[in-house]
Amino acid sequence: MTDAAWTRATARIADTTMHLSRAGSGRPLLVLHHDIGTPDRLAFYDALAARFDVLVPHHPGWGGSERPGWMRSVRDVAAMYQWLLAELGLKEVSLLGLGFGGWIAAEMASLAPAAFHRLVLVGAMGIKPPEGDILDQAIVSYLAYPQAGFHDPAAFTRIYGDVSTDQLEAWDIAREMCFRIAWKPYMYSQTLPHLLGGVRAPALVVWGDDDRIVPVSAGHAYAKALSNARFETIRACGHFVDMEQPEALARLVTEFVAAN
Amino acid sequence: MHLMYFTEQPMSAYDSKAGLDYGATALTFSNSHFDPVAGSRLYNQYLEDYIYAEECGADGIMLNEHHNAPFCMQAKTNVFASILAAVTKRVKIVILGNPLPLAENPVRLAEELSMIDMISKGRLVSGFVRGGGQEQLATGVNPAYNRERFEEAHDLIVKAWTQPGPFRWEGTHYQHRVVNPWAVPLQKPHPRIWIPGVLSKETVLWTARHRYPYIALNTSPDATKAIWDTYSAAANEAGYTAGPENFGYLIRVHVQETEEKAIENARQFMWMQGEFTGLANPVWANPAGYFSPSGRRNFVEFAVGRAKNPRGAMTFEQQLESTMIIAGTPKTVIPRLRWLIERTRPGIMAFWANDGSVSAEDSRTCIRLLCQEVMPAVREIGKELGLNSPFEAGSPVSIDHSTDLRARPTAAE
Incomplete structure (x- = not known):
């Protein structure tokens, strides 16, 4: 495991101060976190930083990024990230969307079909699953929801330990x-599936084999809607693949994004 | 004083053990337990009770609504308000209230309320509420915009009531091409608006700034006084002095011919395991974004079982002791009420008299004793203490219709 040196910076996008962590060098890789936000450091991020210029922003309203009161849709978030990339002068970026972040990544790719190098969607929300429903966090507790995203309860504990009140509060805000x-x-x-066909970037769609938050049927729907996509399953893994099977996911992503 | 009869209209005709086993019955306890034959009987019983309360001398009937839960059968308060508009003659029909954020079309509410006001010949009091957390989930309305929707729907309804149409409304949460309802209120400038609430300071401040009476729902005497203090300070800033006509108080009072029977029936107030609005899962009762951000930290701890319910969980005996519940014969109830009224000084009172599975006969006895013996005594107490209702005080319906406001103090040079 590389002990990557992470820098923390802010960027002013759409009158909103956004938090950005960054480490590594190489091809730029924008990592878009889950609906529950992200821990500051993850082994998965470090593994990616060994090969890429990894950018991990906090979504507007999550974690260290300000809440834009006017924001009404995930497409708004996608537009803010396009703005951020323009601000940073980055081109040929690869997108790695985790769960909810996968939805944002898919929106970004659909809005700029030729702009990205690679698109990786992991347990992505954003498409109505043809079978089953996305787990509704509105009616489960702050602990039950993140726990539902792990195949092995020990993996949850490894990441979150005895969940602090600060963490609970962050989950409520998220x-x-x-x-x-x-x-x-x-x-x-309802419109995103119709807009994915034009995406030029090769896509990798990854799902945990025990994802209880987003049914795998959504993953197959993504792989079908994108014109150049490959589907991979990770075994003994829930929705939060990056936190439960970081090495397996990092291997897949590294190989896929590094390819020319 | 303005004295009202209230019941939650409990749907108590189901296997109570099934409810207790299930736990949080508000929201997801299956409606396969709802027996429409019993429902039909109960709706009609509650209607007869309201009519009887008018006959026995109540000044008003307080109505409300909730969704997906056995603790309250009224899924649409305007339905009962409409019926009462036609079948009663004298009582005020006091809706506390219509949950505004649940409305996708507030203009429709403005129309319905105007119809109720006209049919009742001007007896409507139109309260508004945010709706509980479960109601947002039950109706699919975004809890994160609850307060914004409440305020915007209110503004739209008042405008539809008071300004000639047609006009256009391009708001944040509501957009209407042509607002021009062909039904306007009989009462001018518009029906009185009273705002009930429990906890939220933001609502108290909003209510005071609009000069609407605030009705504290079953709060403790101390919490009620704290609410009045918050309200009064905001009223002073807005340029008027709050008095009893600005304050209402809902409390649980059950009256019978004997103490024993009264206490036995009053235990039915605990039928939802002592929870005020049915045993609620904390996550459903306060979906993210619904609650004040200032309460977020305490709430998340409560929601995962690390902290106690901020509302407290008092036993029946503790609630009797602290006058959260008053039960007895008129002779014992009246002094308890005097104690409470002297401490809280409301101009409006609602008596939540029957709950759970109190029998139809006992409900009527309670209504008779409450309206014929307790209410007259309370009115005398009110006169003695100078507690005028908004009707008696002739207070303006809102700050916008006030002619007695003090000039705002200017900052010292």
Whole structure:
């Protein structure tokens, strides 16, 4: 495991101060975190930073990024990230979207079909699953929801330990943000599937084999809607693949994104 | 004083053990337990009770609504308000209230309320609420915009009531091409608006700034006084002095011919395991974004079982002791009420008299004793203490219709 040197910076996007962590060098890789936010450091991020210029922003309204009160949709978030990339002068960026962040990545790719090098969607929300429903966090507790995203309860404990009140509060804020921009329909877009066909970037769609938050049928729908996509399953793994099977996911992503 | 009869309209005709086993019955306890035959009987019983309360001398009937829960059968308060508009003659029909954020079309509410006001010949009091957390989930309305929707829907309804149409409304949460309802209120400038609430300081401040009476729902005497203090300070800033006509108080009072029977029936107030609005899962009762951000930290701890319910969880005996519940014969109830009224000084009172599975006969006895013996005594107490209702005080319906406001103090040079 590389002990990557992470820098923390802020960027002013759409009158909103956004938090950005960055480490490594190589091809730029924008990592878009889950609906529950992200821990500051993850072994998965470090593994990616060994090969890429990894950018991990906090979504507007999550973690260290300000809440834009006007924001109403996940597409708004996608537009803010395009703005951020323009601000940083980055081109040929690869997108790695984790869960809810996968939805944002897919929106970004659909809005700029030729702009990205690679697209990786992991347990991505954003499409109505043809079978099953996306787990509704509105009616489960702050602990039960993140726990539902792990195949092995020990993996949850490894990441979050005895969950602190600060963490619970952050999850409540994250949940509120989900409601503000993705309440209805819950965690998907009815138009996104029709807009994915033009995406030029090769895509990798990855799913945990025990994802109880986003049914795998959504993953197959993504792989079908994108014109150049490959589907991979990770075994003994829930929704939070990056936290439960970091090495396996990092291997897949590294190989896929590094390819010319 | 303005004295009202209230019941939650409990749907108590189901296997109570199934409810207790299930736990939090508000929201997801299956409606396969709802027996429409019993429902039909109960709706009609509650209607007869309201009519009887008018006959026995109540000044008003307080109505409300909730969704997906056995603790309250009224899924649409305007339905009962409409019926009462036609079948009663004298009582005020006091809706506390219509949950505004649940409305996708507030203009429709403005129309319905105007119809109720006209049919009742001007007896409507139109309260508004944010709706509980479960109601947002039950109706699919975004809890994160609850307060914004409440305020915008209110503004739209008042405008539809008071300004000639047609006009256009391009708001944040509501957009209407042509607002021009062909039904306007009989009462001018518009029906009185009273705002009930429990906890939220933001609502108290909003209510005071609009000069609407605030009705404290079953709060403790101390909490009620704290609410009045918050309200009064905001009223002073807004340029008026709050008095009893600005304050209402809902409390649980059950009256019978004997103490024993009264206490036995009053235990039915605990039928939802002592929870005020049915045993609620904390996550459903306060979906993210619904609650004040200032309460977020305490709330998340409560929601995962690390902290106690901020509302407290008092036993029946503790609630009797602290006058959260008053039960007895008129002779014992009246002094308890005097104690409470002297401490809280409301101009409006609602008596939540029957709950759970109190029999139809006992409900009527309670209504008779409450309206014929307790209410007259309370009115006398009110006169003695100078507690005028908004009607008696002739207070303006809102700050916008006030002609007695003090000039705002200017900052010292």
